[in-house]
Amino acid sequence: MQKQPLLILAVCFILGIFFQDKMMLAECTIYWTAAICLLLLILICFHSYFLYKTKTVLLMLLFFGAGIILHFYNSFSSGEHLQVKQKEIIIFKISQKLSSTEKYRKYEGTAQTGNKSLHSIFYVPRDYKELNFIHYYKTEAYITQPEAPQYDFQFDYTRYLGRKHIYYQIYISKEIGSAWRDDLTITDKLRQYRFTVLNRIDETGMSGKSKEFLKGIILADRTEIDADTARDFNKSGLVHFLAISGTHIVVIFGMLYFLLIRFTPLRFRKYAVTISLAFIWMFAAFIGFGNSVLRSCIMLSVYFIFMLLQRKPDLLHSLALSAFFILIADTQQLFDIGFQLSFLAVLGIYWLNQPFLKYFPKQDNYIKKILFNTITISLSAQLATLPVVLYYFHQFSLVSIFANFVIVPFSEIIIVFSFLMTALISASADFELINRVYDWVIHILLKAIHWFAEVDVLFFENIPMNGMEVLSVSAAVFLLRSLMLKFNFKNSMALMMAVLVFLMIRTGSTAFENRKEEILVHTFGKNKILSIKTGNKVSFWISDMKNEAKILRYVINPYCASRRVGGFEIKSMSSSAQKAVFRDKIYDLK
Structure with missing residues (x-):
């Protein structure tokens, strides 16, 4: 608690939000919780030896209760039960x-x-x-x-x-x-100006894919990106490159800071940090305050405020503060996948980056430093987020490791180039030559990403993962740091025990699901799909094969991952079929 008080209190606050979301305490219970929190706050303010010793526990309970209360009020909406005509x-x-x-x-x-x-x-x-x-x-x-x-x-x-x-x-x-x-409002005017810039990008002579890439990487607009490009980014594990994240904010901040200290009079250079911070906040407001953008801006601001105050900056303090700011405004953000992946990636970098760097050659020049840090940061973030990625998406590609090693080192150049392109287009300065060069660069980039996405032999899908498995894998990732810093019997056994616990949970969960027999009738649009599961095999009977690809994506794959099915087969049935009989039971297909 003495080393990382903000992080521990943030974790207690988050646990309170989770508790309320699962238990859904009634309003009268919330009033009692608020009274207890008020009592805890009063006790913390008193000075005595006993209370001093228990102040840490009281603070943790206070923030746990605050999470419960705040999430209760953030979950309430008067618009849920309004009666309206169709x-x-x-x-x-x-x-x-x-x-x-x-x-x-x-x-x-x-x-x-x-x-x-x-x-x-x-x-x-x-x-x-x-x-x-x-x-x-x-x-x-x-x-x-x-x-x-x-x-x-x-x-x-x-x-x-x-x-x-x-x-x-x-x-x-x-x-x-x-x-x-x-x-x-000012927000509406910013949204409209962003809308205008997006339309100006559409009017340029670049190819459609380059336009959509430019919109996504700088203006956080991926609404019109084509399905094939989105699939390539997802399968190659490079979707974070297209989404606005901490990398983008840091690069934009660094670019402006560099220009300010190089090309402004000496008397203005002391304000370079302040001006750069103000700019990234205006940029964040312009593109919309997404979770990763808001988290990056808060962390960067806290980091440099500590430096300006001549205090030692702390990554975890910055992370905890950004979590507090976001969740106090809306506790529902905790359940946003982007929020979870964004914070886990930063925690992974903090926890594993330096241990990974120990196994690389000495960073005795700028090129090595950039290259090795890019590799270790990418690997750390991927390891930390892997359990949650598998839990939500049930797929992973080993090629993403190599794709990040190849593509990410060039990300800063691409981001700077894209930012300058957006600035020129927003100022109605449309240069055909620059457009062609940018189009050519993005064409090569998308070709490389497509090549990585096509390596299907390293792509795995329908990977089952439940909450207990996520916790056990996360524990193994947590213990990996100790083993990398000091390879000995104790640390090896701790990691092996975590892996063993994961395997036991996984084996037990798989055995439990494989004992079930299940017959379900699924509705997909106008289609009726009958699934018959016996053991770890399942058959899907589909009335209309025209939508087979979508049925595979939205029905079959999620079902197989949830039920831990080892294999499945797809069969066709008559579209006029109204009932199905299986083991003397009748199932309605209407």
Whole structure:
């Protein structure tokens, strides 16, 4: 507690959020929790020998309780149970553009119908004109509430939207009327200017893939990226390169800081850090405060504030403070996958980077330092996030290790080039030669990433992973540091015990699932799919093979990972079939 008080209190706060999310304590219990927290706060303020000795425990309990209380109020929404008709005339505005589908552009925003305000997801046909942030829109719409998934292995989209306080989906097929908004905030104006810059990128002469890459790597807009490119980044383990993360913020900060100290008068150089920090915060506001962006800006700011105050900067203090700022604003952010991966990656770098560097040659020049640190940082982050990646996505590619070694060393050059391109385009300075050079560079980059993604022999999917397995693997990663720093019998046995515990949990979980026999009827669009599981094998009977690829992605693969199935087969059945009989039981396929 003396060395890392903020980190320990942040962990207690997070545990309180998890506790409330699982137990869902009632309002009266929350009042009692608040009273206990108030009592703990009073006790901490008193000075006595006994209380001094227990102050650490009292503080941990106080922050645990604070997490429970705050998450209770962040989970409550008055819009969840509003009664609305299926067809309504609505007036709406958008606040964010989401990833598009084959048929629709998707937006997040607020609709007004009568005196009811609905925070919703809007589905607008792709052939309609793109919506912006400076208009109100009026139309007739079809309003639904997202349905809970049929089975436990499916992604719970209802819960995902509920964590963002979104409880309605609105489909638009009629003509949309518009009117200028007279209540624009600074945030709306920034969103609209970003929208304008995105449109200017579309008007350049670059190829479509280069445009979408530029939008994603600098402006955090991946809404129109094509499926093949997204698949290549995912399979190669380089999706973090396309998403705005700590690397991007640090590179942009470093670029501006370098320019300020090299090309400004001496009297202004002492303000270089302050100006650079102010710039990255403005940049973060411009592209939208995503988790990784906000975490990076807070950590960088805390780090340099410590330096300006002539205090020794501490990475874990910065990490804990950024977690507090984000979670106090919205505790639901804790359950965002990006939030979890972002913080785990930083913890992994802190914990494993230096031990890994011990096994590399001496870094006696700049090139070696950059190269070796790139490799060890990438490996540390991947190891720390691997358990959570397997838990959520059930897939991993060994080629991602090599892909990161090859691509990441060039990331700083690509980010700087992309940032300068965006700055020129936003200023309406469109130079054909520069566009061609950028297009050529990104074309080569995407070709290399595609080559890594095509190495299927190193790609593994349908990897089962439950919560207990995640904890045991994380413990093994935690113990790896001690073994790397000091290779001895004690540290080796500790790591081996963690691995053994993981294998025992995994074997037991697999044996438990393989004992089950299960027959399920799945609904996918208009398709009915019958799955028959016996032991570790399963057969899928599909009525319409046209959507086989999507069924494989959204039904078969998640089911196999959840049920720890060793193999599956796909069979065709008549689309007119209405019932199925298996072991004297009748299953309705209507």
